Amino acid sequence: MYLSGNLNTYLVVALFLLILGLYGMIQHRTFIGMLISTELILNGAGLNFMAFNRFLAPNPAVGQIFTLFIMGIAAAEAAIGVSVILAVYRRYQTSDPEKVDDLHG
């Protein structure tokens, strides 16, 4: 049994990407760290789509198109995220998420 011809291998790798992103999202105390964790999670989702596309899907173009769209969304999200970090830094003079708490009760 080859490792690269098995659906579960890819699913476990994608699962690992998801939990790494989750871990980084909770534990990091910086905006940039959260952005990086989001990219990891999105990549796990993309890998899942490609794996199902290769092994199970009736039409092999759909998964590739979906992964392309995920990449586009991720690029848009990174652009917005970076400019939000810049705007927060300009307004609060800090890049610590804990200190941006105007709406904190």
Next chain:
Amino acid sequence: MILYQYITEALFFAFILLVFFGGLLAVRTRILMHAVLGLAVSLLGVAGLYFYLGSPFLAMMQILIYVGAVCIMIVFGIMVGYTPSQVQREGITGKNTFLAMLSSILVFLLLLVALSRTIWVPSASRIGDFTLPYLGESLLYQYCLAFELISVVLLAAIVGAIVLARGKKGEHF
């Protein structure tokens, strides 16, 4: 098993290791630049896995968009939003490490159990193929609306990013 299959499997394993250790570096390091480097390495590994999933085009797009564009954008974010001392020191304060580890391990176990109990059934018949012309054709016929929508989303995001980052008139960063 012939020799070239051994080499293929070894390369596959190397790509998985790239994903694992790149991801670990991305979330565990204290230095933000190293986190971006880990992210880039991890995304390169995922690009390698796309080759094995029968889509070299997606692998190239992954390298071009993620490693080439998104990582550079995050480096720009570090450049404009952080002072040099913060780049070194911030990253982990250790406050939430235990909670983060607990929740991610629980999610991991949950999904692993779900994965091991599921029996995947491949679809009975397949239409189309993995080739690039077929992909482009379905992008322009069947998924034309989604394709146009994602273009509009990207345009709006870029214009919004410029507006957000520029600030008020006459104000200098």
